[in-house]
Amino acid sequence: MKALKYLGPGDIGFRDVPIPDPVRGEVLIKVAACGVCHTDTSFRNNPELALTPGLTLGHEISGTVSRLGDCVQGFSPGTPVTVHTVWSCGSCRQCSAGRQNACLSTGGRLKPAHGPGTRYDGGMAEFVVAPARALVATSGIDPVAAAVLPDAALVPYHSIHDAASLLTEGASALVIGIGGLGQYAVSILSAVSPVRIIAVDNRDSALDAVRDSADVVFNSAVPDIEQRILEAAGGYGPDVVLDLVGSTQTLDLATAVVAPYGTVRVPGQSNGTFTFETDRTTTSIPRGTTINRPYSGTYQDLVDVVELARAGRIGIDLQRYPFQEAVSAFDALDAGRVSGRAVLVMD
Template sequence: MKALKYKGVHDIGFVDVPIPEPGPGQVRLKVTACGVCHTDVTFKNNPELAVEPGLTLGHEIAGQVESHGPGVLSPPLGTPVVVHTIWSCGNCRQCVRGRQNACLSTPSRLVPPQGPGTRYDGGMAEYVVVPVTSVVHAETLAPELAAVLPDAATVPYHAIYSCRDLLTPGASALIIGVGGLGQFAVSILRAVTPARVIAVDIRDSALETVRNQVDAVLNSNSDNLPDRVVTAAGGHGPDLVLDFVGSDATLRLATSVVAPYGTVWVPGQAGGTFTIDTDRRTTTIPRGATIVGRPYAGTRQNLTEVVALAANGSITAPITTYPFADALHALDDLDAGRIVGRAVLTME
């Protein structure tokens, strides 16, 4: 079969490899679609963050169960599924609580649990072997939508679900960066909360994709942007801020507008920093605010609930599809910023 492998920095290409055999507790999937993520581009371009050479890329996987490993009896062969992005140990105290994204089987507290396309061979291949505990049924979903749900939808859903007690009638949420994850965040907020939604992005084209779904859109270059955000949020700032960029500028914005006892979640990984000023005479961070840095993925239950929302038509986002043979073109388009929404490879 053909697989898209990371060979080294700036070197990703197709390789012919044997079809993998599922081991105990595993199933083999015939891949139907696989998302292309900025993580894949990062591996390609940044040697400090790259994976081991020889790894098959792709952590957003949709497929059909094609074969069972020893001891596995379900799902039935042919069942369409999606794959959770974290393959946790299942035994530590966090996993027992259902918090696979906090699994303690990692080598240090700073290393997150891994999964397909990061430590194990991923879904940019004709077939992939995955733990049966990682699959979620997705019978009614188009493969290209199903593929992006484990990352692009589950990450914002995890944040929104975790902060659901904040998002009561009259509350507001700010989305900074309305790319693929930000667009799903808007869709999820509309589907499961009554909150007002404000979108901020530096790209007018991105803002146009969500203009009809949100209560206010603001370009990052707007004059007096923090004041305008606070006003749009009703005068006291947004109760939840989701920063899908994570730059110095967006972190300053997030912490300067969040409401008292509100929460800032920072899934963005642009390398920004901010300072917590504890002097109440000069600080811009309000009383009681919570800042959640480096939130990681989501739980398997989060993914199950996201699939259900997508299945009933409650959430969606723009998707650009490419044939699997054009995977390198898709990576280049994503790297160059030519994609609004998510890119997905489809298998023919």
């Protein structure tokens, strides 16, 4: 079969490899589609070794069950599925409590649980094996849309779900960064909450994707952006801020506008920093604010996301690329030519 491999710094390419065999507890999946995100392109662009050379890329996977390993129940050949990106141990106290994204068997407190395309061979291939406990059935959902649910939709859903107590009538939420995750954040907020939604990006083309679903959109380059956000949120700021960029600039904006006893959730990973001050005369962070750095989402979060997609309540722009044009999809994403999410589609 064909697989898109990480070959070293700046180098990815197709290789012919054997179809893998599922072992006990695993399932062989015939891949239908696989999303391409900035995590994938960052591996290629890293000037240093980012992954084990020879690893198959791709962590946003949809397909159909092809073959079962021993002791697998609940799935049968032909079942359409998507794959949770967190392949946790399944037995530690966090996993037992349903918090697979906080698995304690990763080797260190700063190491998250990995999955396909980061530690194990991923879905940019004709077939992939995955633990049966990581699969969610996706009958009734377009496989191209199903592919991106385990990351582009799961990441914002996890933050939104955890902040549900703040997302009440009269509250507001700010989404910073309207790429694929940002589009899903707006879509999910619209589907599950009554809040006023404010969207911010530095690209008008990105904001165009959510003008009909967000209540207010701002280009972050406009003068007095902080004041405009505060006014749009009723003067006291948004109760929930999702920073899907994570740069110093966006962190400064997030902490400058969040409401008292609000929350800033930062899934973005653009190497940003901010200063936490306790001096009430200089700090921009109001009393009661929580700042959270979430990781992925739980298995139940993915089940919830799949149900929202199956009901037609969430969705974003998707740009489809034939699998053999995967490198072109990487290039387009790097060049800013992708609105929403790029998805590789198998023949």
